[in-house]
Amino acid sequence: MNSVLIRGGTVVNADTSLAADVLCEGGLIHAIGHDLDVPAGTTIVDAGGAFVMPGGIDPHTHMELPFMGTVAKDDFFTGTSAAVSGGKTMIVDFVIPDPKQSLMEAWNHWNGWARKSVTDYSFHVAVTWWDQSVHDDMGTLVRDHVINSFKHFMAYKNAIMADDETPVNSFTRALELGAVPTVHAENGELVFQLQKKLLAQGMTGPEAHPMSRPPAVEAEAAERAIRIAEVLGTPLYIVHVSCEDTVAAIIRARSHGQRVYGEVLAQHLTIDESVYRNPDWNIAAAHVMSPPFRAKHHQDALWNALAAVHLHTTATDHCAFCENQKAMGKGDFSRIPNGTAGVEDGMAVLWDAGVNTGRLTPNEFVKVTSTNCAQIFNLHPRKGAIAVGSDADLVVWDPTATKTITTAGSVSKVGHNVFEGRKVMGLPKVTLSQGRIVWMDGDLRIERGAGRYVKRPAFAPVRRAEAPGRHARAASRAVCRLTCRTSRPDDLRAISTTPTSATRIRRSRRSRR
Ligand SMILES: [Zn+2]
Numbered sequence: 001m002n003s004v005l006i007r008g009g010t011v012v013n014a015d016t017s018l019a020a021d022v023l024c025e026g027g028l029i030h031a032i033g034h035d036l037d038v039p040a041g042t043t044i045v046d047a048g049g050a051f052v053m054p055g056g057i058d059p060h061t062h063m064e065l066p067f068m069g070t071v072a073k074d075d076f077f078t079g080t081s082a083a084v085s086g087g088k089t090m091i092v093d094f095v096i097p098d099p100k101q102s103l104m105e106a107w108n109h110w111n112g113w114a115r116k117s118v119t120d121y122s123f124h125v126a127v128t129w130w131d132q133s134v135h136d137d138m139g140t141l142v143r144d145h146v147i148n149s150f151k152h153f154m155a156y157k158n159a160i161m162a163d164d165e166t167p168v169n170s171f172t173r174a175l176e177l178g179a180v181p182t183v184h185a186e187n188g189e190l191v192f193q194l195q196k197k198l199l200a201q202g203m204t205g206p207e208a209h210p211m212s213r214p215p216a217v218e219a220e221a222a223e224r225a226i227r228i229a230e231v232l233g234t235p236l237y238i239v240h241v242s243c244e245d246t247v248a249a250i251i252r253a254r255s256h257g258q259r260v261y262g263e264v265l266a267q268h269l270t271i272d273e274s275v276y277r278n279p280d281w282n283i284a285a286a287h288v289m290s291p292p293f294r295a296k297h298h299q300d301a302l303w304n305a306l307a308a309v310h311l312h313t314t315a316t317d318h319c320a321f322c323e324n325q326k327a328m329g330k331g332d333f334s335r336i337p338n339g340t341a342g343v344e345d346g347m348a349v350l351w352d353a354g355v356n357t358g359r360l361t362p363n364e365f366v367k368v369t370s371t372n373c374a375q376i377f378n379l380h381p382r383k384g385a386i387a388v389g390s391d392a393d394l395v396v397w398d399p400t401a402t403k404t405i406t407t408a409g410s411v412s413k414v415g416h417n418v419f420e421g422r423k424v425m426g427l428p429k430v431t432l433s434q435g436r437i438v439w440m441d442g443d444l445r446i447e448r449g450a451g452r453y454v455k456r457p458a459f460a461p462v463r464r465a466e467a468p469g470r471h472a473r474a475a476s477r478a479v480c481r482l483t484c485r486t487s488r489p490d491d492l493r494a495i496s497t498t499p500t501s502a503t504r505i506r507r508s509r510r511s512r513r
Contacts, residue, residue: 002026002435005038006396009047011386012362013054014371022052024392024435032388043437045430047396051362054384055089055119055393055431056347056369059377060239060263060315063093064113067319068159068337069328073413074320080118081446082318082344082412084438087428089119089393090383090454091318091343092373094151096126096160103127103137107145117451119433120393122377124182126151127170128160135173142177146455148378148463149237150174154221155186155213155290167228175234178458180261180376182237185222185246186213186291195334206284207276208333210292218291219245226253226260235259235463237376240317242268242291244301251310259462261376262311264302266346267418269314270353272296275418285326286416288336289317303359312372314350316342320414341414345405349419351397351426378460392435401427411444 003025011020011032023031023038031037063079065072074082076093083091093114097106103125114121125141127134127150141147152167153160162170171181194212203211222238226249229236241247241262253260273294275287287293305311319339329336342349347369354360360368366384374384381387386394403409405419431439438446 003030003039003042004045004392004432004435004437005036005042006045006047006052006394009050009052009396012051012366013386014363014367014384017363022386022394024394024432027392027434029386029388029390029392032386045396045437049398049400050429051397051399052386053362053366053395053397054370054386055395055433056087057090057092057373057379057383058083058088058315058318058343058346059092059313059373060265060317061091061093061343062317062319062339063091065094065096065319067339068335070321070325070337072319072339073322073325073415074318074341075116076114076121077116077118077448078411078413079318079320079343080121080451081444082341082410083119084431084433084446085411085428085444086344087347087395087397087431088343089395089431089433090121091119092122092124092377094126095123097128099129099160103134104140107141111453114451114453116448118438118446118448119451120391120454121451122454122456123147124149124151126153126160127166128153128162130166130169135169138170138173138177138179142179142458146457148179148456148458148460149182150179151182151184151239152225153184153188154225155184155188155191157188157192161188164224164228167225168232171228171232171234175232178463180235180237180460180463181229182239183221183225184240185218185225185238187217187221190217190220199332199334204331204333205281206288206333206336209288209336210273210276210294212334213290213292215243215245215294215298218243219249222246223249226250226258229260230258235261237261237263239263240265240268240291240315241302241311243294243298247301247305247310250305254310261313262305263313263315264306264311265315265317265342266349267316267340267342268293269299269302270349271418272299281330282323282326282416285329285336286323287340287418288326288329288333288338289319289340290338303354306354306368307359307364312368312376314346314368316346318343320412322415340418341412342418344410344412345417345419345424348405348424348427349422352424356425376460376462378456378458378463379454383454392432394432395428396430397426398429399426401425401429403427
């Protein structure tokens with residue numbers, strides 16, 4: 001049996017750190033402690049001076065996504081290879097059906113594509129339209145394929161944008177199923193109108209991209225989704241929160257008892273909107289993603305929210321389009337495929353800009369790179385924890401190692417890097433997936449298709465704790481009026497208080513006179 005002993009490191013979990021060795025056997029963490037009984041033939045990894053942490057989980061990637069007339073460059077093999085080289089050991093990607101496409105048909109496509117993954121993987125499924133078949137397929141996905149999250153795009157009009165009817169129906173269905181609704185929060189109609197206006201003014205370059213999607217466009221959609229979730233009594237997870245306005249909406253909702261979770265990207269934490277004014281069109285276009293990069297002061301709001309637990313997870317929205325693909329938008333910024341890569345460097349950038357600056361402790365780093373995600377999406381403690389019996393998905397993190405991020409040194413196939421030239425300190429020395437070394441000192445040791453599909457059962461503990469909706473429903477009871485004095489309380493539901501029946505009551509009283 002394949003066994004690995006990680007010796008001499010500091011084990012860092014979300015709640016505590018301790019000096020201990022970790023023995024991995026059969027893909028699981030078998031023992032944690034000192035002087036462990038180690039089987040003959042065990043591979044020894046020296047972790048002296050390093051941190052041993054749960055491998056990162058990226059809750060937001062798009063490998064080989066068909067989008068805006070092209071397909072993202074990194075597929076599930078190259079994308080997850082890039083992930084392990086950066087210390088991530090699981091991704092949650094998105095199944096995105098076209099409008100009117102069956103959810104199950106799209107599910108089957110993505111499932112086939114993902115079989116070449118190097119790491120374990122799972123899927124959120126997007127609900128881009130609504131009818132009875134979507135309602136039924138959501139049930140099938142939760143029951144038979146064991147997923148617990150659905151995504152809603154409030155942007156990308158005339159493509160995958162969901163109008164209000166879709167999330168209202170879908171959130172309601174998710175509530176029944178014990179699943180978590182997630183949203184890409186941007187007002188797609190406003191974006192559409194602003195794009196048209198800017199193009200008409202001759203603003204065709206990438207610098208117009210952030211102007212077409214200002215913070216208010218994001219905050220309006222976030223607030224709307226939050227209010228829909230409030231009315232329906234569902235939890236809500238907002239992907240790639242990019243501005244202080246959305247953070248404020250989340251803080252308000254959470255302080256009123258709503259379970260709203262926020263995700264932030266390593267890119268939004270570290271890159272600002274000045275990139276869109278780069279005189280080199282290719283560099284500016286390489287940064288086109290939505291929501292766009294913001295004015296610098298938003299970064300402080302995002303870091304503060306992460307430290308204050310108003311934001312909970314970190315991701316990269318890895319969606320890699322190369323220079324030729326981005327060039328589809330020469331002459332019209334609205335046609336530049338939206339997306340940036342990040343799965344490879346996200347953890348190092350987050351460590352350097354977060355832990356080295358004192359904004360996050362190593363334990364908080366673990367929380368926001370794996371544990372919180374594992375808890376929200378019901379993977380914990382199989383993932384996101386170093387505990388006996390957990391999956392041996394680990395990263396040995398050398399806090400003193402340094403590098404300058406360059407495209408040339410990348411595993412990703414995208415051919416450019418939004419973190420190009422950034423110097424970072426703190427890097428993965430060794431990454432283990434299912435107890436096997438898949439990255440060691442710059443050497444990839446991956447196996448195509450070794451990744452497994454990971455089930456995420458509905459009714460996660462955080463989902464069960466969701467309470468405001470239940471309280472509201474428990475308190476709702478029809479008022480007993482004249483005609484129902486003799487009725488049992490149970491029958492009250494059957495008595496409508498619509499104007500029609502009220503009129504009927506008045507008429508019957510009049511006729512008695
Ligand atoms: Zn995305």
